[in-house]
Structures are given as structure tokens and as C-alpha cells.
Amino acid sequence: MPFISICIPAYKRSQYLERLLKSIVIQQFHDFEVIVSDDSPDDEVKNLCDAYRDQLPLTYHKNENSLGTPVNWNAAISLAKGQWIKLMHDDDWFAGPAALQQFADCAKEYPDAFLFSAYTNVYETSGKTKNIFPEKFRLTQADQEPSILVAKNFIGPPSVTMHKNDGKYAYDPALKWLVDIDMYRRRMEHDKLVYIGQPVVHVYISKSQVTAYTKNVAAVEIPEHFHFLNKMGIDKLKNILVYDYNWRFFRNFNIRDIEQIKDYGYEGEVHPVLKSMIVAQSKIPRRLLAKGLISKLLMTTHFITHKRLIK
Numbered sequence: 001m002p003f004i005s006i007c008i009p010a011y012k013r014s015q016y017l018e019r020l021l022k023s024i025v026i027q028q029f030h031d032f033e034v035i036v037s038d039d040s041p042d043d044e045v046k047n048l049c050d051a052y053r054d055q056l057p058l059t060y061h062k063n064e065n066s067l068g069t070p071v072n073w074n075a076a077i078s079l080a081k082g083q084w085i086k087l088m089h090d091d092d093w094f095a096g097p098a099a100l101q102q103f104a105d106c107a108k109e110y111p112d113a114f115l116f117s118a119y120t121n122v123y124e125t126s127g128k129t130k131n132i133f134p135e136k137f138r139l140t141q142a143d144q145e146p147s148i149l150v151a152k153n154f155i156g157p158p159s160v161t162m163h164k165n166d167g168k169y170a171y172d173p174a175l176k177w178l179v180d181i182d183m184y185r186r187r188m189e190h191d192k193l194v195y196i197g198q199p200v201v202h203v204y205i206s207k208s209q210v211t212a213y214t215k216n217v218a219a220v221e222i223p224e225h226f227h228f229l230n231k232m233g234i235d236k237l238k239n240i241l242v243y244d245y246n247w248r249f250f251r252n253f254n255i256r257d258i259e260q261i262k263d264y265g266y267e268g269e270v271h272p273v274l275k276s277m278i279v280a281q282s283k284i285p286r287r288l289l290a291k292g293l294i295s296k297l298l299m300t301t302h303f304i305t306h307k308r309l310i311k
Contacts, residue, residue, distance in 0.1 A: 002057070003031040003104060005082030005165060008090055009072040011039040014048045016091035016204065021048070023094040025055050029101040032086075034058040037076035039066045070171035070179045073158070077170070083107075085165050091204040092159040095120060099200035103162050110194045114187040115162040116155045117196035124206035131199045132156060139195060146188035147236040149181045150228065151245040160201045163187055177221050178228045185232065218253050222264040225249055234271050237310045240303055247277055247299040251289055256282035273306050 006024060010017055017036075024034060034056050038045045049060040059079060067075055077085055084107050086100070094100065106115050121130045134154040141148050155161065158180050169186050171179050229236075229246075236242045255261060255278055258270060280302055281289060288294050 002033040002082040003107075004029075004033075004084045004086050004100065004162070005077075005080030006032055006034045006086045006088055006100075007073075007076035007080055008034065008036045008088050009039065009069075009076045010036050010045045010090045011066075011072070012042075012044065013090055014044045017045060018048055020088060020090060020093040021052050021056065024100075025052075026097045027094065027100040028097050029104050031104070032057070032100065033080070033082055035076050035079045036060050037067075037072050037079065038062045039068070039072050041066070069176065071173050074170045074173075077165075080165055082165055084162055086162045087158045089157065089159050089204075091206065092157070093202050093204075095200050095202050102196055102198065102200050106194060106196055107162065110192060112164075112192055113194040114184070114191040115194050115196065117160050117201060118199040119156055119160045119201045119203050120199045121205050122202050124204065132203075133197070133199075134195065139193070141241065142188065142193060145236070145239045145242075146185045146193075147232050148239060148241040149185055149188075150178070150232070151241040153181050153184075155180075155184055157203055158183075159203060163191065172231075174227055175224055178224050182228055182231065216252075218264050221249075222253065222255075222261060223266045226261070226266045226268060226270075230268070234273075235310060237271075237273060238307060240300070243303045243307075244296070244299050246274060247281075247295070247302070250274075250278055250281055251295060254286070271310075273309050276306060277302060 008017070008020065021034075036045065036049050036058065038061065040046075046060060046062060049058055052058055061075070061079060063072065063075065073087060077087065084103075086103060103115060103117070107113070118131065118133045121132055123129070138148070138152060138154040142154070149155065161184070168190075169183060172182050175182055237246065258275060258278060261270060280298070284298065289298075
């Protein structure tokens, strides 16, 4: 049984996948397997994997029908035999030869942990890079309430995480925009969050990614928002960071009437406190609500006067 299963959900883009495979070949840590679950309509990914079989302990699986995101993520993970799961998107890659060793060392020190590392964003259009580190405040608060991740995903994309291969959780196929946060939140409720403070993964930022074409799309984000909130539990609104996220969500999508939510595909119940948020914002001129400080003060007042109603 390998220590780490590097699980790669792939779709076309073999030039990016090869960059990832090359970064795995040079790793100093060798107790791993590589699994590629291929959603591609042709054999370009298969041919590339065949070319790396002599260099890597690689298992290739071709999906009969394209599964899409995140079902293909789950498919790759389901094939894993390792003790730990290291999901890697096919366009991300390890920053250096010691990257996997750092994850492995951390896993051995913290066997009941959910691990994540700092990372480097690499921007497709400009070629520029930026190192991303979490705020200490967020790390501290997350230990007390994992749901604050919805306010700000300080962890990052799945490629910077590693978790036990315990079969307890799968990525929710009903989610696209919040799919990673949903998984992290569930993990963090039972596993200790452990942070590797060095950027050991390169994360490629391009317009072709799912997050790029789902961001700020009301028909995607609004139904997801309520699906996620229902899974998380309305009681999480007692945390002001989660409350503030919901306030900003309604403000940013200019939701000023409950019927707008139904128009975007959500047919379920809306909690009275959330309804009250929408009504309160509808009475405030947009130009004032758009001012950050004013919005924050209004949100805080609403939180103080409505927190007792959250059950």
C-alpha cells in the first residue's frame, strides 16, 4: 500500500498534465502512486500516460462517459489505494522536488490531520506569479468554527490539500462554485487542520477553469448558496463572519426581493433572518449599500438585532 495516492482528474489539456507529471517524476519522496481518471473524448491523455509508465507507478482509467466536475474528482479518489489522498488538478503542479516529502512528513507527524499548504498562483494571461498565505486570524477562527470558510476560502484549491483515505467524504456533485469549501468544512469538523507554511504547489489561474465561468453567475451561485447553507446548518449564522458573508452575498447579487431567488432556481424555504436581510437591503439605496463601511455597519446592526432568531 503506497503512503500517498496522487489523484488526477484529467480532461484534454495534455500539455498541462505533462507539466504535472514531470514535477512528480523529480520528487524526492517515492512512496506514492499516480492515478489519472480521464474525461477526455480522445486518447491524448491516454497516450501521454502511456509515455510515463516507465517513470511513474501510474494507473490510467478512461471514463466511459464524461463525468464532469466534481464527479471525476471522486472517480479518481475512488481508485486510490494509498493511505493519504493528494488530489491534483491537471493544470497545477508541484513547486519543487521536496514538495511531496513535505506533505508526507506533515502527515506522519499529524496522522489525524487535514493538511494544506501555502501556494503560488501562476497567471495564464500575464505569466506573473503570487505567493498565497492564509491570514493567522482566519486560521485561529477556523479552529473554532470551520464554516467561516464560506466567508473567505483561505485554504485555496484542492491541489494544495491532502487528507486521509478514509472514504468518509466525497465532493458534492450538486456544487461547482462552493464544492471545495463544502469538502473542507466537513473535514475540518472532524480532522485537525494543519498548515504547511511554504508554497509547495503551483496553481495555474486561467479562464478555462470551472471557477472562472461560474464566478458571479447568479443562476449557479444562488441555488448553490442555499444548498450549502442548508447542509451547513442555519445555526452557523450565529458566527458574524458567516452572517456577513450572507449579507454581502445578497448585496452583491442585488437581491432585493424573495421572488428573485426563486427566479434563479431555488424553490426551498428561506429562513426568516435571511428574508429580513433582503428586506432591510431593499430599503437602502444601492449607492450607500455599495460603500463598504456603511454596509458593514448596517450588517453589524442587523446581526445584533436578529441573532436571537437564529435556531
